[in-house]
Amino acid sequence: MFIENDQYKSSSDSLVIDVVETAGYAIIIQGKIKSNEGLASHNKTANFVYQQLTEQRGLLDEDIFYFNYDTNQPGVDAKPSKQAIQQTFTQDIIEKMNFKPANLYIIMVDHGTKEKFYIDPETITSSEFSEWTDTLQDGLTGQAMSQEIVFVLGFCFSGSFIDELSGQNRVVISSSGPDEFSYKGPLDEDNIREGEYFVSEFFKQIVYGKSVKQSFAEAVVLTEKFTAKGFGSINAPPYYDDSDQHPLLDDNADKVGTNDVMISGDEGLFADKIFIGVNPKTHNDIGDVYIKEVAKTIYLGENETATNDLWAEVSDPNQFVSLWIEIKYLAKDYKPVTALSGQIDMDLEKIVYNPAHYENGRYFWKNIGPQFIEPGIYQVFYFAKDRTSKNVSPLVRTYVYKNRAGNRPPKSISGDFTRKQYNNVIQGLAGQLQRFKLLYAISMGTDS
Incomplete structure (x- = not known):
């Protein structure tokens, strides 16, 4: 741009800026069972969601209703209770949305069973959530009536909520199928596992400016890699793979969730138009450290129990604060932690890299001991934690095949x-x- 003078006329380029009154509203609910199983991990995931919404996607603290059992944490409004949550759905959020219309995002993090979400000592059923959401939408007026409501259900058997919550202007995402347990994620440097692996990966993609559909699809791929069993038929319906957890999405009000939205008919079309929080066109996407390349498939003889050939390259050696692997034996049948909710914690050993084993841009894991005792297939997961954002990178994996005696x-x-x-x-x-x-x-x- 320059000012007009006798020689030249003024000129300027147009700059389009999206101006919104608010980036959206959110209800975050941390669940709990009587034994407090996984409470620290689920608190970690709930806080992560809150931080991503406020620090990366522009939602305001006053526009988020955050229910958490530790009320001394930033952003937490109250401990979860059925009465308080119902009031938020049927009164408080209606007033806010009618005053300043914007989308609503509802995130729930463990524990659950079929048709139930636990906020010990109470439970909330899928039909109750459905009734409250109907009341919410019926109370909206004017422009608020057309706003989208996005559910992100992060708990075991959360797919059983889809048929009740499905409806117009709604996207319902479950971290697991109706009959499936959900998995905790990797062990962070604070020795607390990520409470809901799928939910964390979904919101990492959201922060990169991707749509709800795109973020869901990316998180599904990572979740199914992380929860692969190594046994069971890949030809078995309805998912045709050997993964133990299958997130689902419904956005066409047909009461049926879809696992693969990239090949589905009209499922996902609505969600592909929704971006949580600020518009990606007016927001600089962050650049977290990530794993660039890892060791290729490794084959061990029947008498070999270790390898020095595991290595990883990262996108920016100066940007990670921690780099580690976790090794999963695919023949092992990982069981739920408790009989009630049944979330699965694989409790994989975390092996941090040794700086002394850095060679030509690669970080090696050497002398880590006998990690491959039994014959069969192992997955080695690689993770890096970003120095600035503190986000853990999407997993990358190496397969290790240990030969069986006599094979x-x-x-x-x-x-x-x-x-x-x-x-x-x-x-x-x-x-x-x-x-x-x-x-x-x-x-x-x-x-x-």
Whole structure:
């Protein structure tokens, strides 16, 4: 831009700035069971959500109703109680949204069972949440009537809430399927595990300026990697994989959640237009440290129990405050911590890198002891913690295969799949298929 003079006319570029009265409203609820199982971890996740909404997405503290069992923490308004939460849904938030219309985000973090969310000594059912949300929407007027409501349900069996909460102008996200437990995340440097792995990864993507749909899809991929079992059929419906936890999303009011929104029909179209908090066009996305590259697949002999070949490269060596691995044995069946809620804490050992083992831009884990005792498949998860944001990076993994005693390679293939054999197969299918394509040509071998 410059001022007009006798030689030149003035000129300037247009700059579009989104001006909003408020970036949105939120209700954050930390749950609890009588035993207090996982309370510190769930507090960690709830606080993380609050911090991301206020520090990164522009929501104001006065626009967030935060229920947490530790009221001495920043932002916490009250301990969870059924009466207080109901009043927030059916009175307080209605007044705020009618005065300054904006979207509403409702985040709930453990514990749950089918159709129930625990705030010990009370419980709230999915039908009660549905009734309160109906009252909320019925009380909105003017522009507030068209505002979206986004549920992020981070607890075991949270998928069982979808059919009750599904509705117009609503996005319902569950961290797990109707019959599934949810998982805690990695062990942070404070020795407290992330309370809800999916919820944390979802909000990390939100902070990067991605839509609700995009953030959900990214968090699903990471969650399913983290909770892979290594056994069970990948051909089994409805998810066709070997993961133990499947987040779901419903945004078309059909009362059915979808796990893979990237290939679904109209599921996810509505959520793809929603950005939590400030518009990404007016917000500089942060750049947390991340794992760039890790060791390729490692194969161990039947008598080998350790390896010095695990390594990682990070995006910025000056930007991480901690770097570690956690090793998961896929043949192990990880059980719920308690019989009531059943959240799964894999309790994987955290192995921090040794600065002495830095070579040519790579951080190695050497002399870490016998970590691969049993034969089978192991996943090695790599994590880095950002020095500035304190966020833990998305996981990256290496597979380690430990050979079983007596296992021998399969015998050689007995010949090729010939054109004559191919023609015989096609003739056998004649009259049964109108169109066909040969996808695989298979010859037989023997494995002992």
